[in-house]
């Protein structure tokens with residue numbers, strides 16, 4: 001079964017960053033993305049032992065729960081000298097606060113322990129498995145990988161997760177130092193999506209020059225804040241907020257420094273999830289202070 005334009009597709013994730021990324025991929029093809037979070041679908045525990053197994057488990061649960069086709073992805077970083085770790089545990093290495101500064105340090109420390117920094121650096125790859133499940137139980141999976149080496153200390157403030165320590169083959173910059181467009185031209189998720197597109201999309205041509213919102217792109221900011229861990233990512237986030245203020249000042253709720261600082265003080269004093277990395281709490285508060293009066 002293929003997907004036609006206008007088909008509603010559930011994006012089987014509650015992670016706003018991931019939902020945003022998958023939307024970026026499928027919306028140009030006229031697919032109407034709905035998030036599992038918006039449909040109040042439960043998030044199943046990732047109990048399988050492979051990327052494919054976990055992607056399948058999430059997609060099948062969302063398709064059954066919603067009665068709609070559902071798309072899920074499972075992804076991670078595999079390091080050769082760590083026998084493929086952190087692998088399916090890539091998110092879990094970041095702990096309950098999803099702190100990828102800590103997760104990257106853990107990877108670097110493990111590599112040091114195994115004496116893996118010799119020569120050209122430890123080999124690693126990102127992998128993404130996309131799974132499309134239909135309510136009738138039919139399932140298709142697609143895989144994409146990008147190979148490279150790791151560096152330490154981590155570099156760059158773009159991207160998320162393990163991006164600042166991964167240098168793709170043929171480049172000298174980390175994913176964290178690249179423009180997001182350059183990363184997405186070669187990323188594991190883009191490659192998995194290309195396979196998905198070839199097999200599942202009913203000869204749909206992407207909409208030309210697809211719709212960037214005219215005003216503030218709050219969803220993009222929220223997605224960036226939700227997955228941010230390190231100081232450099234926070235610096236890049238503040239840089240984007242600064243550009244946004246210059247371009248869309250009229251839409252900011254607190255457009256004077258005095259009002260903005262008062263709102264920031266209020267937001268920071270009301271932070272709920274203290275497990276999160278402090279840089280992420282700050283970024284979320286900075287965004288909220290620009291949105292809420």
Ligand code: IMP
Pocket residue numbers: 073074075076077090091100126159160161162163187
């Ligand atoms: P998942 O939500 O179980 O698929 O978790 C995958 C984890 O792998 C994420 O939380 C990231 O830490 C990591 N990961 C996956 N894709 C990327 C990427 O493109 N860049 C950096 N880290 C990634």
